[in-house]
Amino acid sequence: MLDHFFYPHNIAVIGATDNHAKGGFHILRNARAGFKGKIFPVNPKYDEILGVQCWPDVDAIPENFDLAIYFIPAKFLPETIRACARKGAKGIIIESAGFSEVGEEGRRLQRESVDLARSLGIRLWGPNCMGLLDGHSRNVFSFMYSDLWETLMEPGPVSLIVQSGMLSAGFLMMILERGGMGISKVCSIGNKCDVHETELLEYLINDNNTGVIGCYLESIVDGRKFLDLSRSTRKPVVVLKGGASDAGSKAAMSHTASLSGSAAVYEGAFRQAGIVPVFDVHELMDFVRGFSKVDSCPECGGTAVVTFSGGAGIVTSDLLSNCGVAPAELSPETMDALKKVFPPWMAPAHPVDLWPAVELNGMDVVYPASVEALMRDDGVDSIIVETVGWEASTPDYLAAIAALKKKYRKPVALWMVGNSNIHDVFRKTAEDGGIPVFTEIRRCVDFIAGVKRHFRKKRALLPV
Amino acid sequence: MLDHFFYPHNIAVIGATDNHAKGGFHILRNARAGFKGKIFPVNPKYDEILGVQCWPDVDAIPENFDLAIYFIPAKFLPETIRACARKGAKGIIIESAGFSEVGEEGRRLQRESVDLARSLGIRLWGPNCMGLLDGHSRNVFSFMYSDLWETLMEPGPVSLIVQSGMLSAGFLMMILERGGMGISKVCSIGNKCDVHETELLEYLINDNNTGVIGCYLESIVDGRKFLDLSRSTRKPVVVLKGGASDAGSKAAMSHTASLSGSAAVYEGAFRQAGIVPVFDVHELMDFVRGFSKVDSCPECGGTAVVTFSGGAGIVTSDLLSNCGVAPAELSPETMDALKKVFPPWMAPAHPVDLWPAVELNGMDVVYPASVEALMRDDGVDSIIVETVGWEASTPDYLAAIAALKKKYRKPVALWMVGNSNIHDVFRKTAEDGGIPVFTEIRRCVDFIAGVKRHFRKKRALLPV
Numbered sequence: 060m061l062d063h064f065f066y067p068h069n070i071a072v073i074g075a076t077d078n079h080a081k082g083g084f085h086i087l088r089n090a091r092a093g094f095k096g097k098i099f100p101v102n103p104k105y106d107e108i109l110g111v112q113c114w115p116d117v118d119a120i121p122e123n124f125d126l127a128i129y130f131i132p133a134k135f136l137p138e139t140i141r142a143c144a145r146k147g148a149k150g151i152i153i154e155s156a157g158f159s160e161v162g163e164e165g166r167r168l169q170r171e172s173v174d175l176a177r178s179l180g181i182r183l184w185g186p187n188c189m190g191l192l193d194g195h196s197r198n199v200f201s202f203m204y205s206d207l208w209e210t211l212m213e214p215g216p217v218s219l220i221v222q223s224g225m226l227s228a229g230f231l232m233m234i235l236e237r238g239g240m241g242i243s244k245v246c247s248i249g250n251k252c253d254v255h256e257t258e259l260l261e262y263l264i265n266d267n268n269t270g271v272i273g274c275y276l277e278s279i280v281d282g283r284k285f286l287d288l289s290r291s292t293r294k295p296v297v298v299l300k301g302g303a304s305d306a307g308s309k310a311a312m313s314h315t316a317s318l319s320g321s322a323a324v325y326e327g328a329f330r331q332a333g334i335v336p337v338f339d340v341h342e343l344m345d346f347v348r349g350f351s352k353v354d355s356c357p358e359c360g361g362t363a364v365v366t367f368s369g370g371a372g373i374v375t376s377d378l379l380s381n382c383g384v385a386p387a388e389l390s391p392e393t394m395d396a397l398k399k400v401f402p403p404w405m406a407p408a409h410p411v412d413l414w415p416a417v418e419l420n421g422m423d424v425v426y427p428a429s430v431e432a433l434m435r436d437d438g439v440d441s442i443i444v445e446t447v448g449w450e451a452s453t454p455d456y457l458a459a460i461a462a463l464k465k466k467y468r469k470p471v472a473l474w475m476v477g478n479s480n481i482h483d484v485f486r487k488t489a490e491d492g493g494i495p496v497f498t499e500i501r502r503c504v505d506f507i508a509g510v511k512r513h514f515r516k517k518r519a520l521l522p523v
Numbered sequence: 524m525l526d527h528f529f530y531p532h533n534i535a536v537i538g539a540t541d542n543h544a545k546g547g548f549h550i551l552r553n554a555r556a557g558f559k560g561k562i563f564p565v566n567p568k569y570d571e572i573l574g575v576q577c578w579p580d581v582d583a584i585p586e587n588f589d590l591a592i593y594f595i596p597a598k599f600l601p602e603t604i605r606a607c608a609r610k611g612a613k614g615i616i617i618e619s620a621g622f623s624e625v626g627e628e629g630r631r632l633q634r635e636s637v638d639l640a641r642s643l644g645i646r647l648w649g650p651n652c653m654g655l656l657d658g659h660s661r662n663v664f665s666f667m668y669s670d671l672w673e674t675l676m677e678p679g680p681v682s683l684i685v686q687s688g689m690l691s692a693g694f695l696m697m698i699l700e701r702g703g704m705g706i707s708k709v710c711s712i713g714n715k716c717d718v719h720e721t722e723l724l725e726y727l728i729n730d731n732n733t734g735v736i737g738c739y740l741e742s743i744v745d746g747r748k749f750l751d752l753s754r755s756t757r758k759p760v761v762v763l764k765g766g767a768s769d770a771g772s773k774a775a776m777s778h779t780a781s782l783s784g785s786a787a788v789y790e791g792a793f794r795q796a797g798i799v800p801v802f803d804v805h806e807l808m809d810f811v812r813g814f815s816k817v818d819s820c821p822e823c824g825g826t827a828v829v830t831f832s833g834g835a836g837i838v839t840s841d842l843l844s845n846c847g848v849a850p851a852e853l854s855p856e857t858m859d860a861l862k863k864v865f866p867p868w869m870a871p872a873h874p875v876d877l878w879p880a881v882e883l884n885g886m887d888v889v890y891p892a893s894v895e896a897l898m899r900d901d902g903v904d905s906i907i908v909e910t911v912g913w914e915a916s917t918p919d920y921l922a923a924i925a926a927l928k929k930k931y932r933k934p935v936a937l938w939m940v941g942n943s944n945i946h947d948v949f950r951k952t953a954e955d956g957g958i959p960v961f962t963e964i965r966r967c968v969d970f971i972a973g974v975k976r977h978f979r980k981k982r983a984l985l986p987v
Contacts, residue, residue, distance in 0.1 A: 156879070157868060161868050161869055204915075221834070222834065223832055223833050223834025223835070223837075226832040226833075226834035226835055227834075229831070229832060229835075229911050229940035229941060230940065232911075232913075232940065232941055233940050233941070236943050275834055277834070277837060299838065301834055301837035301838050301841065302837050302840075302841065303841045304840060304841040304843075304844030304845065305844065306840040306841070306843065306844050306850050322841070338838075338841070338842065338845075338965065339838060339842070339963055339964050339965045340834075340835060340838060340940075340963075340964060341962060341963050341964075342963075342965075367693070368687055368690040368693060369687050369690075370685070370686065370687025370690030370739055370741070370765055370804075371687070371690055371693075371804060373687075373741060373765035373766050374763065374765050374802075374803060374804060376766075376768060376770040377765065377766065377767050377768040377770070377786070377802070378802065378803070379768075379770065380768030380769065380770050381768065381802075386770050404621060404625050405625055415620070447693050447696075449696075451668075476693035476694065476696065476697050476804075477693060477696055477697070479700050498805060498962070499803050499804075499805050499806070499963075500803050500804060500805075501802065501803045501806075
């Protein structure tokens with residue numbers, strides 16, 4: 060059971076320090092900010108840190124604890140595992156490096172530690188990782204330095220499994236700062252000597268706080284089970300697979316000592332299992348944010364495009380075509396409804412270039428009226444909305460589009476250009492209403508393609 | 524000659540108005556802000572607008588002018604052409620819509636206007652366009668509403684030819700706000716009934732203020748000449764071709780009445796002509812900004828990657844491999860130089876994951892030392908640098924990397940994550956020093972691939 064990692068009663072912080080430049084300080088600081096149980100810092104150099112009594116070694120801790128966070132040199136791990144066992148610990152998060160990723164000696168140390176921990180009933184998380192955090196419980200068990208946890212981390216449906224430590228750190232900072240999605244459990248698993256992605260995937264599939272699962276993985280332990288789990292879950296599983304090329308695979312070997320497979324093998328297997336594959340770091344972030352806002356997609360129809368720019372509409376058509384996503388065929392009723400907001404001299408077409416209509420009737424009228432016409436059309440299963448954030452309108456029309464999305468239960472992806480301050484207000488309005496905003500047209504297109512694929516798989520599953 | 528459009532002596536603004544909601548107001552306001560010659564607003568309803576004397580019709584203007592900007596309904600164009608001819612005009616920028624893009628009647632009006640103008644020695648620009656602007660002369664002949672021209676438009680090498688009006692508007696706002704590149708001539712050509720992309724390409728190739736040419740085009744007039752010009756110029760020509768798919772091509776027909784060709788035909792011809800093809804709007808923006816900062820790329824070698832994140836390095840390797848870009852083979856001397864900043868327990872590899880070295884020696888030491896080691900390596904022709912903008916370092920190391928780029932004349936592309944306020948300062952330091960910053964790893968990779976291709980073509984040209 061992995062509950063000891065996410066919901067421990069008491070924790071020990073082995074390698075806590077008062078030196079603010081060290082990770083051992085931030086582990087303690089982060090834990091104190093959110094964790095509700097008792098914390099036992101361990102370091103013979105201090106009597107107390109941050110007002111918390113400090114213990115010279117694990118054996119000196121006067122109570123049992125179920126989780127330890129380990130941030131001292133690698134070589135002390137075996138004796139620490141024994142000491143933790145004496146205190147009833149069920150799990151250790153090892154955030155230090157210096158194990159299998161540094162060569163034969165590290166590999167041996169890691170292997171022996173796993174064997175030892177198993178014999179003592181202790182699960183190991185890491186090593187060479189950034190630990191975990193939880194937006195709902197507010198537990199942050201990580202040496203990542205940031206004030207962002209307290210101010211920016213909103214609870215929500217997005218859980219992540221990230222093999223790379225620094226990537227999960229940089230990544231998370233971006234996610235939190237960018238906003239627009241709520242966080243459930245972020246798991247940085249590093250060398251994953253014991254707890255690994257497949258076990259975590261199963262845990263997150265059964266976790267009520269998790270609605271979307273995003274992964275950055277360099278290799279997959281028990282790949283068959285990972286695929287089976289992905290195939291049978293209704294939750295979107297979005298995976299960035301690092302080391303899919305020969306060159307990348309070589310790099311993965313020296314990064315987290317992972318043996319990774321070939322690109323073609325992975326991609327084919329992923330698609331068959333209904334996994335949504337992505338290929339870049341921001342793409343993973345954009346996709347999990349997007350999926351956190353989509354709860355349905357109709358069975359048939361194509362993608363409709365409304366835009367302020369004929370040019371952007373054309374580029375979108377090209378990208379939809381490259382991506383194999385069918386454009387919607389709009390019904391005569393839809394065309395009639397669109398005509399009502401268009402000037403007589405300009406007939407609407409698809410992609411629907413709203414600009415002539417906007418010049419006549421303003422964005423607040425034209426965008427919601429057009430999106431509603433498309434939402435009602437049985438030939439439309441999803442909509443890409445392209446707009447501009449500027450002084451000439453309020454963001455109200457985006458709230459109206461968001462309400463339409465909820466009413467008609469069709470996914471919408473938004474691409475927006477324009478002045479950045481205003482853009483941010485508009486973006487927040489859209490995303491608070493459930494419409495993800497992307498900065499690249501191609502991202503909208505790829506995302507809609509992923510959504511359609513995911514809901515196709517979901518419909519094929521037996522009803523719950 | 525197109526000089527009359529870019530450097531007129533006097534201009535008439537036909538359809539000027541004091542109504543701030545109308546484009547005719549902004550044309551006048553924009554022109555007044557930068558243009559040094561005389562301006563003659565034309566509108567029978569006003570005696571003066573913005574303090575400038577207004578004339579009831581073109582014939583009433585007491586002096587000759589060489590350029591008119593037209594922003595009244597389409598049907599008045601023929602009589603206006605005749606009136607402008609009587610005032611010695613050499614060019615008219617028609618920003619109104621209602622021509623060939625709205626059907627047979629509009630097509631006829633457009634064709635007749637072109638014939639008439641030709642017979643009177645007047646060149647037509649547009650119609651259905653946003654006009655032009657020039658970062659050096661400060662001439663802004665466009666109805667686009669913005670305060671950005673005065674405050675944010677920096678003179679520089681980037682010229683654009685954009686067929687879509689709204690795209691050029693939204694696009695330009697983004698470019699100017701985003702910063703990081705200087706502007707030469709932005710040409711929004713709309714239906715391009717007379718002045719077209721191929722003529723403008725030739726003009727910009729011969730324009731001393733222009734160093735990079737970016738295009739969004741839905742069709743290409745005189746395609747052979749466009750390719751020949753691209754093949755023989757030393758300036759990078761980056762083209763986003765809209766309507767390359769069947770669906771996109773259909774949309775382009777109704778947008779600017781352009782007959783566009785097939786994707787495969789265009790892409791093959793573009794690559795042969797040394798054109799850098801792009802496929803999305805922000806990609807075009809990123810590429811012209813990037814090319815504005817690159818003035819050389821060595822003949823042989825591969826792309827080196829330095830990163831703060833093993834995971835990001837692996838993703839980069841995968842993307843380089845997908846893109847067909849060879850990773851650099853680092854020499855033993857380079858490895859020895861890298862070892863000097865690495866901890867003894869962690870040997871450097873490629874991609875160079877600097878994190879263990881940064882933990883030991885800090886970013887300010889490790890990044891410049893590593894980049895210099897790579898710059899000295901004959902097996903390295905270009906470098907992708909991945910970093911994090913955060914509180915733990917100053918942006919000084921980016922200035923140091925920029926200096927190395929200038930010294931060794933090898934292109935660098937930077938990918939940065941992190942806290943946004945700090946990120947902006949770091950980004951500005953990098954870009955002011957000549958290193959383009961991108962938000963997607965894939966963009967770095969695609970850009971480096973484009974740079975290598977461009978300089979390969981450039982080397983193949985005869986010396987000047």
